[in-house]
Structure formats: structure tokens, C-alpha cells
Amino acid sequence: MGGSDAASEREALQEALEAEHAAVYAYAVVGAVLGGDDTQAQAAYAVHRDRRDALIAMIGAEAVPAEPAYDLPFEVAGPAPARRLAARVEQRCATVYAHAVARTTARNRAYAARALTDCAVRGLIWGNDPEPFPGLRNP
């Protein structure tokens, strides 16, 4: 019914985990470029790392591992592209969590919905514009 069976639910969590693995990687780059005293970058890194760990715990033994490295969408040679990358990460995670909301139930859905809000708000810090439907392409 409606794609909310256990397999689909697990797959949605795995996709969220993959996105968080990539986010942690990206924020390590962002943090390195912006420096250790950029509190927003440090905070964002910690939030994504915590969500990654939480998702691993939620999924259990089958949790997908991180890739050794990720292709960044552009070269991150200074603060401006670093912020742009962070903005891109939040946008991407918002989309993944919105998708997860649709395919999960109960506590997993509540988790995904809260993460969606966090990504939407965090993205504003990095220059994303507010939008009527964060995480959705078409409402």
C-alpha cells in the first residue's frame, strides 16, 4: 500500500544515509576551506555526522558504507564555492528527506520530516532562497 512497506521504507533510509555520507564528506571540505572558526560549517558538519550515525543505527547491519571519496560538483578553491557547496548539500538532503517522508511511517517519517526542516533552514545560512515547497520539485 502506497509504497510504505518495510522494504521501501528501508530503501528510503538507505538513500538518506547515502546522502548523509556525501554530506559529511562535503562538509569536511567546506570546513577545511572556511577554517575551524567558522561555527556554521562546524555545526553543520556535526549535524550531518550525527544524522549519518543515527541512520546507521536505524538501518542496522545492512547500512550502506561511505564511498572512499565523492565527486564534488565544482572545484572548491575558496570561501565562495565552499558556501555554494554547502548550500547544494542542504538542497540535496532536503530533496532526499522529502522523498523519505513519503516512503516511511511513524518514527522514521518523523525523523525524515524533522531532517527536511533542518536542511531547509540550514540552507538559508548558505544562501539558498526560501521556497514554498522545500525538498519538492512539484508539490
Place this chain on the structure above:
Amino acid sequence: MPARPSRRTVLAAAVILPAAAATGCSLSGPAGERAATRPDEEAAGRSEVDPDVALLAQVTVATEAMVRLYREVSRRHRGLRRELGPLLRAHRAHARALGDAAPPGGDVGAPRTGAVDEIPGGRRAALRTLRRAERRSADELLGLAGEARSGTFARLLASMAAASAQHVVVLDGVQA
């Protein structure tokens, strides 16, 4: 505070159920995914309110109230119009999306009139009222996303919650 569905809107939601059962489809919302279960219920002579349709009615009422609140604040505080414009448009878009989620031919019957939070005369206080309303909206929508049976509808509500949370940040940045 108009966040709860009035008795009238819940009844209106009940009234549109047969239409939803007859057509068995909706764009993205409450009625479609479980239409298959409906004939049994009808055969059993019961007419239960689809919980998502009741939810839709509730959210529609709250969303219309946000639209009215923004319109009212913009009317009283013309200097805020430009900054509030995108936020008002977002809530209007939410109202439209909810309309699209309604079963075809159905009208969740959200009343156009109703209580809106008192608008303070001072600009700073008016902004505070909006922030409070957005925070409440974000919380309520998150809760309701958890209640929705349809995953697609839950996603819409969760996205609307995220939009309201963004609005709180935007309002924080508006010069009082």
C-alpha cells in the same frame, strides 16, 4: 485560533467521501491511495471519514488563516509589504496545493471567514505575531505529517512545515 477544523468542515469532509470513492483518484493527496478499501466500507453500510480528508480540511483551514494573517498585516503595515510578499505567496501556493490534493469535485469546505490572530498596531509586534504563527504552523504541520496515511500527502505537509520554519528565519531578518 483557527487551526482546528470546525465541526462544519469535518462534516463537509464527510460529505465529499462518496465522490472520492466513485472516482477513486486524486492528484497527489488523501483520497487516491486507499480508494481500494472504500467499496468494502460502503458495502458494510459504514461511512467513515477518511482520516486524510479530515486532515486536509484541518490544514486547509489553518493555511487560509495564514494567508489572511499575512494579508491583514500587509494592509496594516504597508512598509512591510515588499518583505512579506514572498511569504504570503508561499502560503497561497500551499493553499493551492491543498486544493489540488482534494478529491476531484470535492471541496473541503474551508471557511473563508474566521478568527485571525489579533494584529498589533506596532510593526515590531506585528512581526512577532507572524513569527509566532509560523512557528506554530511548522510544529502543527510536522505533527500532522506524522498522522497522514498517504505518504505523498505527508510529504506535502512536511514540506510546508519546512517552508514555515524558513519563514521564521526570514522574519527574524526583517528590520523591525
